[in-house]
Amino acid sequence: MRVAFATLPADPDRENEDFAAAAPGAAVLLDGAGVGGAETGCTHGVAWFSSTLGGLLLCSISAHPARPLANCLADSIGLVRSLHGDSCDLAYRASPTSTVVCVRVGPGALEYLVLGDSSLLLGEKDGGTAVVTDRRLDEVGKRLREPVDALPIGSPEHTAALADYRDALTGLRNRPGGFWIAGPDPRAAEHALTATVPLDSLASVTLLSDGATRLVDRFELADWQQALDVLDSFGPDELIRRVRNAEDGDLDGRRWPRGKTYDDATVLHWVLP
Structure with a gap:
């Protein structure tokens, strides 16, 4: 595998609530969400939730190659729930949640799962692109x-x-x-977008949190093909740098209305042989 990875928190003084990781033939990206601190009802926090769920999910999809991705996600959510023990109020309506994107190479095909507003960008060998976003x-x-x-x-x-x-x-x-989004209830996995793509049609696979896709889907300063060209030529750091440059020029959100000036931004770019 040839994987390039970059991540940047919205605020250097706060935890990055994104998580991304890869193993042979598989990759995951999660973007945690919550209001932070005790208000979530969880003593562990959003960053803990996304990284713990992401690590367990990567382990599950790698260790059980025949098990559907949605089932692996449901199992992983259940495991994270058990790790909370009695210390967290998971019935609290603002308990931590996370988007999920995961991919796995199977016999002749790439399987994918997308839940929440992170994105999967597929670079096709014929020069085209396909994007999957919930x-x-x-x-x-x-x-x-x-x-x-x-x-x-x-x-x-x-x-x-x-x-x-x-x-x-x-x-x-x-x-x-x-x-639908990954949280305390494993049944959310049933509502994920899942499919397979012929492996020989793909040149690259990229997982992006919504903080990294802003350049395309919010700021409209590039299209998906141009974003892929940046990734292929300069790597994920450059894509995130361009997002930050745009945000720096619109601190109050007058040009591009949004909830916060900066967001955690994460990109995992996997070039297929």
């Missing part, structure tokens, strides 16, 4: 975030509107008509 969170968010987008980042009004927005999203988490 848009259910975006679709729910569009109905709720107009008050947030109308206000400058950092203002007291924006902070209050963002808190209301996140609270409303939490009420729609892991239920019909809302969106």
Whole structure:
């Protein structure tokens, strides 16, 4: 495997809640979410949740190559739940959650799973690209975030509107008509997007958190092919650098409305032989 990896926290003084890792023939990326601290009902925190779930999932999909990815994810969520013991209130509505992207090479095919708004970018041998993103969170968010987008980042009004927005999203988490994400309930894995792609059609496989896809899907400063060209030519660090440059030029979110100026950004770029 030839894998290039880069990650950058939104704030150097805070934990990076993204996690990515690879093993022979497999890779995972998770983007943790929560409001931080004791307010999640979990004493471990969001970064612990995403990294623990990610490590267990990578182990599961590698050790059980015939087991469906969704089943591996459900098993891993169950294991993480057991590790909380009696110290955490997992019924609390803001307990830690995480997006999940994972891939595994099987006989002649690449299997993938996507849950939540992280993305899988497939570079095709014919020069094209294909992108898999779970848009259910975006679709729910569009109905709720107009008050947030109308206000400058950092203002007291924006902070209050963002808190209301996140609270409303939490009420729609892991239920019909809302969106699905890895959390305390293994049944969320049943709602992941899964499929297989012929391996001989692919040149590369890239896993990205939504903090890294901003250059394309929020700022529209590049398309997916251009993003892939950056990854192939300069690597994941350069893609994240371009995201940060755009964010630096729009600190208050007037040009590109968003919940926060910076986000954890992670890219795992896997070039296939």
